[in-house]
Every structure is written in structure tokens, then in C-alpha cells.
Amino acid sequence: MDAIFAPRSVAVIGASSDPKRIGGRPVDFLKRHGFAGPIFPINPKSPVVQGLTAYPSISEAPETPDLAVIALPAPLAVKAVEDCAARGVGGAVIFSSGFSEVDSAGAALQARMVDIAREGGMRLVGPNCLGIANVRHNLYATFTPGVETHLPRSGDVSIVSQSGAFGSYCMTLVRMRGLGVNIWATTGNSCDVDFADAVAYCAEDENTRVIMGYLEGATDRDRLIEALELARAKSKPVVMMKVGRSAVGAEAAQSHTASLAGSDAIYDAVFRQYGVYRARSVDEMFDVTYACSGSSSLMNGDRLGLVTVSGGVGVLMADEAEEYGLEVPALPDHAQKKLKEVLPFAGVRNPVDVTAQLVNQIDLLETNMDVLFGDGDIDGAIIFMSTVGLVSDLNEAIRSGLERSREKYPGRPMLFCSLTEPEGRAAYERSGFIVFEEATRAVRAMAALRYFARSFQRLRESDPVPDLPKLSPLPDGMVNEIKAKALLAEAGIGIVRETLAETPDAAAAAADEMGYPVVLKIASPDILHKSDIGGVALNLRSAEEVRSAGARILKLASEKVPDARIEGLVVAEQAAPGLEAILGVAQDPVFGPVVMFGLGGVLVEALEDVSFRVAPFGPAEARRMIDEIRARKLLDDFRGVPKRDIDALAEALARLSAYAAHHGAALESIDVNPLIVGAQGQGAVAADAVIIPAGPEAP
Template sequence: MTSANLSDALFRPGSIALVGASGDENKHASLPHQYLRRHGYGGEIFPINANRDSVFGERAYKSIDQIGKPVDHAFIMLPTQGVVDAVTDCCRAGVRCATILSNGFAESGGSGRDRQRELVDMARDGGMRLLGPNSLGIINLPDRIALSANEILSLPELKAGRYSLISQSGSLIGAVLSRGQERGLGFAKMVSVGNEADLGVAEIGEMLIDDPATDAIMLFLETVRNPAGLASMARRAFGAGKPVIAFRVGRSEVGEKLAASHTGAIIGNGAAMDAFLRDIGVIRVETLDAFLEIGPLVKGRQPPSGRRVTVMSTTGGGGTLVIDAMSRHDVEIVSPSESAVRNLAEQGITISRTPLVDLTLAGTNPRTYGAVLRELMASPDCDLVVPIVGSSSQFRPDRAVFPITCAVKHDPAKPVAVFLTPHAEASLSMLSEAEVAAFRTPESCADAIRAYFDWRAPRTILPAGVPNGIAQMLATAQGGSLDAKAAGEIFARLGVPMASERILPADMSAIDQMPLADMTYPAVAKILSQDIAHKTEVGGVVVGCADEAALKAACRLILASVRKAAPDARLSGIQVQPMLRGIGEALLGYGLDPTVGPVVTLGVGGVLTEIYRDVSVRIAPVDVDEARRMIAEVRGFAPLRGYRGMELGDLEALASAIAAFSQLAFFDVEEAEINPVLICRQGDGVVALDALLIKGGRRDEV
């Protein structure tokens, strides 16, 4: 079946069989039939019900193979135990596509997963595609096809639009449709993918890219079952000029359990998924309201190059609400330019060069509001304008809301995000009809602006030339975990600057016999063991060893403490390094996310890293340019960027170290970390003071 034929069978079927159809209008199994006819479906409906001759006035059939005509789409509403036979009948009858409403499959685990695999195998053998199981169906509003049991379809009229939704939650289709209708927002296609046993988010998204009725694709995600497919779809959608907008719910706890490093705990909270979506060009919002309202802000646009916002308002309080909400994000609020102020003055309109252009009640008129907005939109000194309207938007939309629609029609190139302070349904509908992004809350407005500014073109990860010998070093290393010396040798081979070191034996009698006066003091002594990830927790670190006697005393203390705290740990020796000082510390981590694969994490170094979670995460590997962007996202590095005249750190050297470290993605490594990377003054480089690495495959207990 070609993709075009599949799309027709899924979204535009000429005939539909309702398997398990009920004639009792109070039962859920009757709803798809009622909704199809209520909303104007003009094709043939074949109710399958062994106990009835007709359902809602249409002939019923005991089984699908008795129809005697081609069936494009079957909607299966049977108890779990009856689904396998129904799929068998559909395949025998030549049905092209089947949606399975029934549950009790992979989502129930165990035998349910086996039943689901059986369904998929049967469908493939029969040349039929499956949507579901556990799917609430599809809604195609422009073509008046409401093939779903979602009770939002009880509404008598549904507004069609140019946005299409793919949802991993069936009930959310109803919520989005309901809230959209309330806002005057319409939709083209809506799909509940259920368990994605066969057809999933990625493949359906590919169909929507080719759908002339769809301008943007909305994704309600709980997880990503096919990351490679989703990445391919998102990249193609970006190239086709169709933004992909995602609202992701749920936070994974994978990685927080038994994580050997701070990094594992950090990326286990869903940060890796967010990094993946950003990397493939998906716009990610954090609120349901922004998910519904962001469409006109991104439709037909490319990712912005700046993050400058100018705010104008008829109400100072309303303007402050939005500015406060935006202050939680990396958004720059800018005052009007001198030229804008001068141009308006020539029209008899006075505004001040302040972050909030407050027109007050006196400026709530079409002439003033429209002129100020047009001038701000024309300015090259901001990247987005936020017009805010107070109570007049509810009772007199002609004063400030209508001028917004005129200004956007005149200059559609400049992004505009509107916030109306009252509950102004008529004005929201007016803005929606004019394809102007309008928001009901300051929080959703700020979230949408943040998401728009965070949007970027899909990042291309090209194979890089990696140093030779690393795969062999990993293969010959004993056990799954490497000690700091072995891990440090691999990091150094990648190009990460490592501190100089001397390894002493894990034998105090041998250490006592060794001359150590020629070492660099003061020094730090650390236990060396592939079984101990967090040395300080077992008394495995002593700093500030001033001379040979102090170093030997430190070694004695370390060996005694570690043998008491971790009696079964294998001790390779004691690692001695000179005490080095920098002006900052970074944590550099690498891990394999179970869903999206290799990720690299950057944060401020130290033992409190995973508490503050001031980190930047990317899919690995990254180049130096991407590493620079990661550094810019970590607020804790502000002092090293020269904040308030503070001394500059060598962040360029840090970027090079990040890029080198991220090349672990090319090797069989499950988890790795450097904490800390010491950041020296600008021009003096960086140096890694510790190293942790866990090979891929089975992980040793740590």
C-alpha cells in the first residue's frame, strides 16, 4: 500500500466497518456511528453486529466478510478476547486499515504484549495497517469524518482549521478540541495513536507533512517509541515549512536509580528528551494553554536569531504580569528605539523609552494604539512585540484589538504575541480569525515566547574523526567500571586536558618505603578504585597535603577509611595530583538515555550539582559551536563571563573539552563523568581533576 493510499484509508475512508457496533445510543460502542452521521460523513457505514439486522437505520452484518464490498477502514470496538478474530476477518476481507479501540494489550504488560505482537504479525501478513490498540480513533474536520468514541464529538458543530494533532493520549484529543473550539481555534486532523503497535507518531506525521490541509503539526507526547522515525519526520517537516509543536508530559525516573554519577540523576528527569526534541527542530511548550495558542506565532516562520521583546500595553498591571512571567526565561525586554520614539512624536504621540510602553487609558484608541504597534513592529531593534489590552478588549475591541489585526495584516513578518487581561471571547475569536497569536494568561504567553525563541533548525550530527586506540582501551579494561586513572587515559586520548598524577600502591607498607619529597606540594590524594564512584562518601579524598609526611599520613587515613566503608571494593592504588586552583568548576557528564540515546551534560561542578540542576543537555556528540551554546545556558557560569567586572574564565577551552568529551558517543560507553573540570583564567585553559567511566552492556554494581 502506498503512503497516499494509506493516508486516504486512514483519514478519508470511503467506507467504514464498525466492528462491535451497538444500536443502544447509551453505549460507547454506538458513538462512532452516531458521530459519523451527525458531523456529515457521506460514505458507506457497515455496522458489524451478530445480533441485529440494522443499527440506526443502516443494515447490519454478522461479520465483515459478509459485506461483499471493499472496506477502507474498520473500527474495532470488541472486548479484548474478540480482537484477534476481528483482525483475522478484516485481513481476509481485504480491509486496508483498522483502528482498535479495545485495550488489554501491551499497556497491560505480560500476555498483553504477546497479544499485541500477534495482532501486528497477522495484520502485516494480511497487508493491513493498524492504529492502536487503545486508540480513540481519528477526526478529520475538513472532510467531516468523526471516527472516534470521544464524547467531545457530541458538540453539534466543530470548527475546522489548519493545525493537526497526533496524541498519545486519547482523551486529550477531546480536551484540545474542546478548548480550541472555545478559543475559536480549528483543527484539520486529530489522531489518537494508542499503543503505536503499528502506525505511530512518526509515520502519521509524515502523512500530515504531505497533507495540504495541515500547516503545523501538534504532538501530545508521553514518551517517544521511535526516536529515529520522529527525528526523520521532524526534519522533513521543518524543510517543508510545517512547524512541529510538542507538549510533553511525564518525567522519567530512569537514570535516577543506581546512577553512578551526578549526570545520571540529572538527565533522568526528562532533560534528555527535551534536548532531543530541540535537536530535531521541534518547538516544545510547557503549558497546555501555550500548546493550544502558539500556532499562529510559529506558522510560516523560521527560528528567530534574537530574543529581544518590546512590550506595549493599555494597562500597566497587565504589562507587568507578562514581563514578570517572561523574566523566568532567557528573554531580553528592550525599550523602544530612539527612532521609534521620534517617529511617533512626529505624529503627535508621546511614548517613553522604558521596558514597558504604557499607553494608559488615554492611548486606548485605534489611532494611538495602531500607530505605536506599527512603529514597534517596524523596528529592527526587537525580535517580537507583545501588545497587551485591558478591559476594552472585552467591551470595545474596536479600540485596541482591531488595530492589532490591521497591523499584523500590514506587516505579517514581525512576530506578535497578544495578551488580553479580561475574559474576552469575542476579541480572542477576532484575533484567531486573523491568525494572530493571542493568549489567555501571562504564563502561557511567556511560555510560547520562550518556546519560539528556543526553536532552532534541526542540528545535523556528522561523523567526526575520533582518535585511534580508544575502542581497544575499552575492550582491554577489566570489568564494567574503570578507575579514575584508566578513565582519565581515555579522556586524554579524546583531547580532554587531564591533571598530572602519580599513582601510589594501595599498600601502606610500600608507601612508607617510597621517597615522595620530589612531588609537587601541596597535593591531593584520592583512592583509586573501579568500584567507588563517589570517593568523598567513603573518606577516599584528602586535600592540602603540604609535604611528604602529610601525604603519607593522608594515604594511611584514606586506606583505613575506605576499607571500613567499602570492604569489598577493589583498590588499584592512591592517585596523587598537585593542588590546582582555578576561578571556576564545571561538571561534564555523558550518559545513554534509554529512549533517545547518547547525551552530554554540562553544569557547575561540585557535590551540589544535582540539587541545583543548573545544567545544559544535548544529544551527543556536539561540536565546539554547540558547546559554546551549552556554556551560555548555564547560569552558574555568569561570573566566568565577566559578570560585573569579574575575572574571565577560559570558556573557549571549556567548549573544546566538551566537544572532545562528547565523542564518547562513538564508543561503547554507558556513562561517564568529569567532576570537576577546573576552569582557569582566560588563556590558561581547563584541566580535568577526576574521571569516571562505565562501559556499555552489563554494568557492574557500584
């Protein structure tokens, strides 16, 4: 991969003398932007291209280049790859279109090209891509107009984009926003080097501090997750734009890209699970990347301090902080008293409103920061200065005050938020501060610094996937709920006490033995939604009630689903009143078995209040999954109902995920609905379950 992203020499195959043409641009860029190594234009018709000696073919180049840039029509590009492989070129970036994005013939051509490259030990970027760049090395193996007249400055942000158009847009935007770039890669058809490879390369790259990604769809779950885990292991924030979260967006994406996208909700879950920050706008993507670049610290705790010259904006930031999961703790009384002493008009709770008075006593800012960081023990601060940043003769005093605070309290990020003139802003940035103009954007950026700190911390905490004992094989087809629950019980998931009775009389006898109250349900592998056909009776309190309900259920089942195989009646203990959770497993086309969690019956579905994780995972991850749903507070003391057994619920989710991962693609789906979550210490039991093995066409 170094041959591609940090080559010592570059050949441009299909090099044009016209610096505006696709084959001319990389020659022009490499030359003009100062690529240090030799550049070999390859052009059978012209001995000189843009002032450089050109060669008729790669085999005639004076030395073997590390990287070849290929700007030729598709069939010729394949030939060029063949020549490069023969010559021992390390890698190629292929601009050419006419491959898998067009039709199956193109896809076949592309597959042949990949075979040739693999055989020759060569890596390929593209085809149908806009190329790559390494700003530090002045390497511009691209034809994007975004680097024609201006270049981004060299820095620590690396960019990986599946889309050339979006990548090109980013290249201009980083420059306009003043971000420093290291590697920039567009992957196009991703025939060999794909999004995951490029992210992994940037994760290993010592000059990259933060990775910005644009993803339309992944194909290889394991390699994507490995790349994300690598970035996390290296403590490198990954900021991701993945479009298509809405129904209409997904449909538009489908028409825009042929890649099988998988469910957007699952991408979202994967990003949470592996600590990727998902940006929902270009602004957010660049804001978060900016905050993570440079030397600023992540935020190592939840406590946010806000200093402001406008009480209203202080409240606005506090609103935003709560929404993004940060605390804005009231300062301790003694700290508030200290602040009142130096600024009698100040709001001292936190947000600390120093009012316009600060302008007359600029040295008080440092005192304020001391109180916030020292007595207030905050983990990060946003200093909102409204228009004060425009006043150039105040900026130096403010900045040096903040610098001293930073020295005294290292490891706690400070974001400066003010309207500024470009030079004022640059001075703060040179001093290592992140500068925002808008208050809520500063808060969201701070929340992202907290997000990554949490994510990197998690990696240091052990959260093993539960070990499962030896499991029975999956059934061949549908089984009744008793068998389904028995299989889950093998994985250590709690189930209700229950038995199968063939007749109403047998059910009554079983209930007598079990003790009342009991639940009676139709037992059939062919009836999934039992209550929809009247196939469930709850809270039966005598043998007589059981017999009468049993007869009714059997009659209804035979009337409403005449073809169903009826195996009898399930007699189950009526679980102690608990909260009903839904646990599910489904197969995602990209990510394989995924686990779903929700609370509260039919409302869950109406509200789409569910969370997902890819299997398998440990109980700590399960708790985060539980914490994501809006109905979360039902698990705490709520309206007199005591706290539920969240440990048992998390354990059940983790065990279900291990079970799903164990069976992998052989499983189509599992529904545990409901899992009755008892009071704390009382466990959680599956009251009903459906397991559907994959059909014969499954792998």
C-alpha cells in the first residue's frame, strides 16, 4: 500500500500533453505541486509530455515506478495493468470508467484485471475513481479540479471517500476551512483497495490523527470492522458520512449506487458499536474532524463548563449539551462564592455569565477558568465570547489567559467560540485552540470529543462475549415455541416453566401440578402470531378455566388456520408481572446476524424505538444498546414500579448475540417476544420465542 500512498516514483499511463485532460492533469499536478520523485509519462505517440521525457510503454521506462496512474479506456487499462504487473509496479490508480459500474461485461473485465494484478502482487485503486493524494508528499495521483489552483495545507486529517464527487468536494472544503490534510483517497469501484483498506492504511499512518470517511455501502463486514477497530486501537477518531438514512434517501441511494447497501439502521449500530462518529451534515462532519485534529485533548469526563458573555447563549449551549449527553453541573457553592467575589454581576452557576464586564477586566477570565477547572472539576470548557473575538487588541490577553489555564489543567479540552476576523482566528489556532463561530456547533464538537474518549476507553475495558456450552444443532424447519425456548435455554437464556399438553384435560392436569395462575397457548410451528387468532389465554386460575380456555383455543386455531399443524397446548406458569422486552435476531445482507432490542410490546413497533448491534457482543455493549432506546426509563424506578433486572436483560442480549453468531448464516431469525424482565435480582425469562432457520438456499 505504501507504493500507492507514499510512492517514490510515479508513471502516468495515458499521459496527455494537455494539462486540462484527464490524462494530463496528474502529470501537471505532480510536476507543478512539487512531487519529489521521478515522473514517467507513458505515451506511445509523444516523446515529451508537458516538458517531461515520455516513454512508449511502462516496460520502456528507465526504472520501475512504485505507482502507476492509469488514464486509458477500459480495455487498454487492463492491458496497462498487465504490463505494470510484468514490470513489477507496486500499485496502480485507475481512473477509467467502463467497468462494473456499467454492466456485467464491464464487471467481467474488472474481475480479470484484478486477477492479473493479484497474480503480479500489485494493488489497485479504482477503477472509475478520481484518484488519491498524499499532501505531505505532494503526491496528486488524481484529476480532481479541486487541486488545480489551490492546495490544502499539509496536516493530520486523512479522507477516504467511496464517491469521487464527494471526495472532490471535501478536498475543496478542507482547504476553505483551513484543515490540514495528509492522505486523500477515492475508491470508485473498489475492485481491490476498498474503503476498509484505505481506512486501515490511514489508521496505521503515523501522520494521520483523524479519519474522515464517506461511505455508501460496505461489502465485507469483517474487513470494515477490522479497519474501524484498528483505528480505534490507534486512538484515531473516525468521522463518517453515510447517507440514505431516510426511506426516500435509501431509495435515491439505491438508484445512485448499485452496491447492496444493507439497512441504514444497522450501519448506525455498527458505527456506535465500533466508536465511529456518524455526522448528519457536511458541517457536522467538518466540525467534528476539525475538533479532533491538531493537538487538542479529547474530553475525559462528562462535566462541561460554559463561560459566556451572553447569558442567553449560555442557556442555549446548556440545552444543546443536555441533548448531546454532556452534563453542565452547577458549580459547588464555594466556587460560586469565589466567582461572585471577583464579578458581582456574574451568573455563577455554570454557565458562568461573565457579562460584557469581562472586557474591562480581561484578566478575570483566567481566574474564572481556575475556578471552573479547579473547584468545579470540569472536564472541558467552551468559552463563548460573542463578538469579542473581533476586537483584536483583546484577543491576545484572552488567548494568553487560556494558554495558562491549559498549562495548569492539561488533558481538558477548551473550545474558543466567538465571531473572529481571519487573522484573529488563525492566532488562536496557531496557539493550538479550536475556534468555532456558532455556539451549538461548539457544543456538538465537544460532545464528539467526549464520544471518542468514551469509545477509546471502552477498548481498555474487558467485555467478553459469553461462553456458550455445546449447543444442539438448529432444527431443520419451524419448531413450536417450547422447542424454540429449549434451544435458547441451552444458551443460558432464562425461560418460563412450561409443558406441552395435547388436550384441554391434559392441560388442566399439567396446570394443577404447576400451580396457578397459568397461561395457555396454542402450540403450532405454523402459527407465529398466536394472539392474533385468539390463541392465548392469560391468568387462568383453575382447572375448569384451563379446560374451557383450552377447548376454545383449539377450536379457534383449527377454524382460523385450518392447515396448521397443531401439536397441542402450551401450559406455562404466568410469569410474575414484569416489563415486556422484545429481543430479536435478523440477518443483514452486509453485516450478518444482528440483534435487536426494544421495550413495551406493540408500541415498540409504532415508535420504532429499538436498538441494534451486530453479533456477537458482551454484556457491557448490551447495556449501551439498552441505554439507547427512548423508553429506557421504564427499566428504572418508574411510577412506583421498582427498578428492573437490567443485568439479567443485558446478559440475555449478550447470550442471544453469541447464539446468533454461533449459528451465523444458518439462522434466518429469532424473536423472543416477550422477554419478561423482573425486578432487580429477579432475572428475565423468555415467555415466547420463535426460531426460524435459514431456508435451503442459505449458505
